[in-house]
Amino acid sequence: MAETEKITINMSIIELGKVDLLVQEGFYQNRTDFIRAAIRSQLDKHETAVQSSIIRNEFGLGVFVCTREGLEKTLAKSERKNYNVIGRLVIQEDVSPELADQAIESIRVIGSLRASETVKAALKERIAYGIEIK
Numbered sequence: 001m002a003e004t005e006k007i008t009i010n011m012s013i014i015e016l017g018k019v020d021l022l023v024q025e026g027f028y029q030n031r032t033d034f035i036r037a038a039i040r041s042q043l044d045k046h047e048t049a050v051q052s053s054i055i056r057n058e059f060g061l062g063v064f065v066c067t068r069e070g071l072e073k074t075l076a077k078s079e080r081k082n083y084n085v086i087g088r089l090v091i092q093e094d095v096s097p098e099l100a101d102q103a104i105e106s107i108r109v110i111g112s113l114r115a116s117e118t119v120k121a122a123l124k125e126r127i128a129y130g131i132e133i134k
Helices: 013-024 031-045 047-056 068-076 097-103 117-126
Strands: 060-066 081-091 104-114 127-129
Touching (some): 031 047, 068 081, 068 097, 097 104, 097 117, 104 117, 117 127
Parallel strands (some): 060 081, 081 104, 104 127
16 A cells, blocks of 8 residues: 555534444445545546646656755756655655755645755755645
8 A cells, every 4th residue: 555644634523423324334444434535536526637737837746755866966967956746755864954955946845745854944945835826
């Protein structure tokens, strides 16, 4: 199974009761099964809009890993990286704050960013969470 993130949601007691009724009636194994099915259904319903936004906003979709070696190669070419990610961006632990500061121009993440606190602090002005619609 793909790596997952835990989220918390708030529901009215009536909505929760209806979910529990469907679980009790055997439509779903548990609340989580119902919620996953509901989310998949909505994502399928809006797939065209999602794909259009990914293309329009130049996002990569998936898990991306930023390595020390990759950033060093970027600097050797006198370039800087821009990361636009839907999913997860991982900046490996051996990437120093100084290297990240020199080699990363911007980070835009819809999902999660995993990096050391010192790297996040060095890049804080260049990290955007969420989406700016074009």
